[in-house]
Amino acid sequence: MPIHAEHHPLVSLQAPEADMLARVQALVREQIGPQAEQVGREDVFAWDTFRLLADEGVIATAFPRSLGGTEASMLLRVRIIEELARACSTAASLVTGTDLSSRPIVAGGSDALRSEVVPKLATGAQQSAFALTEPGAGSDLAGLQATARRDGGHYVLNGAKKFITRAGVADMYVVVARLADGPAGSKGLSAFLVPRASAGVSVSPTIPKMGWNGVPIAQVCLDEVVVPVGNRLGEEGQGMALAQDTLVRARIGHAAIALGRMSGALQIAAQYADVRRVFGRAEGEHQGVQWMLADMGARIEAARCLVYACAQRYDRQDPDTSIHASIAKMHSTDLCMKVVVDCLQLLGGNGYLKAYPLERFMRDAKMNQIGEGTSEVHKNLIGRYLMKTAAAMPRHPCLDLEPDLFGAA
Ligand SMILES: Cc1cc2nc3c(=O)[nH]c(=O)nc-3n(C[C@H](O)[C@H](O)[C@H](O)COP(=O)(O)OP(=O)(O)OC[C@H]3O[C@@H](n4cnc5c(N)ncnc54)[C@H](O)[C@@H]3O)c2cc1C
Structure with a gap:
């Protein structure tokens, strides 16, 4: 189903990872989702949400076991972040932001510094x-x-x-x-x-x-x-190398937040179109509306495959993970911006009201296209990578061009 990741063929989590994900889904249903509107209303630090995520062990997933964490795979983290962001970008960003700000300490701190500081970050006692x-x-x-x-x-x-x-x-x-x-x-x-x-x-x-x-x-x-x-x-x-190591993880996190938010947006729009009547029929019975929903659903599913595959590359430590993180981040965050705008449109005037989450989703979506490398920066990185690797791509008899055809002789 394009609006949800349940039983996705790229994700097969076993206990205890599956249990952690189920716990997060319950938290979103029972506490984080119902409070999302209030949390997103004012720009003060969301202490209650942060403490909840820390107490439930979600914050600890970013940290090594040896330093007080539970060291989740990137794939599990992506699923957790996606679930949180379906309803509440703030909750998701508390998880990704903890990772962003602590990864250089985990990766670059001396043993003495790490053992003094990291366990407190893993429990959320410090930030x-x-x-x-x-x-x-x-x-x-x-x-x-x-x-x-x-x-x-x-x-x-x-x-x-x-x-x-x-x-x-x-x-x-x-x-x-x-x-x-x-x-x-x-x-x-x-x-x-x-x-x-x-x-x-x-x-x-x-x-x-x-x-x-x-x-x-x-x-x-x-x-x-x-x-x-x-x-x-x-x-x-080594400052740049540490920053890059941190940013790869953060970019996958942004892609996962965007994925969750746009899935949530599509669910809201599809359910609205199912019950709202226009010109004597349900809004969703009009072909123009169905085509909008179909475009979004198909593209979200493609983004989901991209983001999960990138997380798997990270977990396997593939050398090309960084460029795939750029691809996933650019694609998922740009698509999310378009999806939330179109979903808001499908709600008509109601979409513009603060009573519906799409107004908040739309404001939050912009940030994912800017933080941890703007979409333009990622486009540059991907373009440069393609040019750098073009000459080394395996030759193919059907694709080889005669150099004199394009003046490269
Ligand atoms: C809400 C929020 C939270 C943030 N949190 C943090 C944080 O915790 N820590 C932190 O260090 N930073 C943080 N940032 C900063 C964020 O990472 C930067 O804003 C982002 O990297 C862009 O940098 P800039 O704002 O200086 O834009 P600029 O680099 O000045 O870019 C301006 C515009 O030019 C475009 N551009 C730049 N270079 C090129 C190019 N070569 N080709 C084409 N276009 C180009 C950009 O895409 C952009 O559209 C945060 C930003 C926001 C908005």
Whole structure:
């Protein structure tokens, strides 16, 4: 069924993974779904939803067992995120955002730092935020300007980070900064764990935004902030590599959120069209409406296959996972934007009312096309990948062109 993933041939979860997914589905039905409208109304951190997800062990799925987590496969995480996002983007983004902000610590922290910090993140007792973007650099990460200066056993950090989700509630920030005496471009970037309580850290008031409520953003400024060398994540110069490792997971997460939301939107629109009568018949009996529903259903199912296959590639550690994460993210988030707009249209004036979730879905959908690499950035990555690999594609007698036909001789 295009609007639901039940019994999907690409997903065969056994206990205990299947039990975890069933628990999440029950949570969505009984608590998260009914509260979604209220949670999405105001842009204050959704503490109740976060605590619920932490208490139910959903937050822990992102973390290794050795550090207090339950280390779920990416496929299970995608299914969990999809189920949450069918009703509540905020709940889904609390799960993906926890992963985004803690992955560099898990992947790059020293053993001592990880065992001190990660178990608290896995239980939700503490939170981190990922501070990468700056006022002058978002897509173009090589242009980051925040600096880290080595001073004996410490680094001194300066700079400003914009759009930082959970900045106001996080206990610590993962900051990517440029080594003061390091090389230019992305090779000069390193990552650091900065406790929020450090002298010189300041956080702006919440920055109002269009949607994606419940996970507020703010600007974080660093003014001569001193952190011990032990708080460096990875080696000097590995900041970009850690960010990329983090972003691959986050992009799959965005694709899964978009998948869940558009499935929820289609369910609402199809059920509405089934009962709403126009021109003497159910709205859904009109062929024009059925074609809209059919286009959406078919494309959502294609997106679902793409997103699940990408999660499987991640779990198998395929070397091409990163480009498939770009493909899944671009395709699923762009499609979701179109689907929620069309589903809202199918509800007529009611779609425009706050009483129906589509108005919220539409505002939230825009964020998935922007965060963790815009659709344009992913298009660039996919295009470059195709060009890089074109010459190495296996030759095929029916597809080989004569070079003199297109002037390449
Ligand atoms: C709600 C929200 C939460 C966020 N949370 C976080 C967070 O927690 N941590 C964090 O570090 N960041 C966060 N971000 C920042 C987000 O990742 C960036 O906004 C995003 O990467 C885009 O960067 P930018 O805003 O600087 O846009 P720019 O890079 O300035 O891009 C502007 C426009 O130009 C386009 N563009 C750029 N380069 C090209 C190109 N080469 N070819 C074609 N088009 C191009 C872009 O697609 C975009 O449309 C958040 C953003 C939002 C809105």
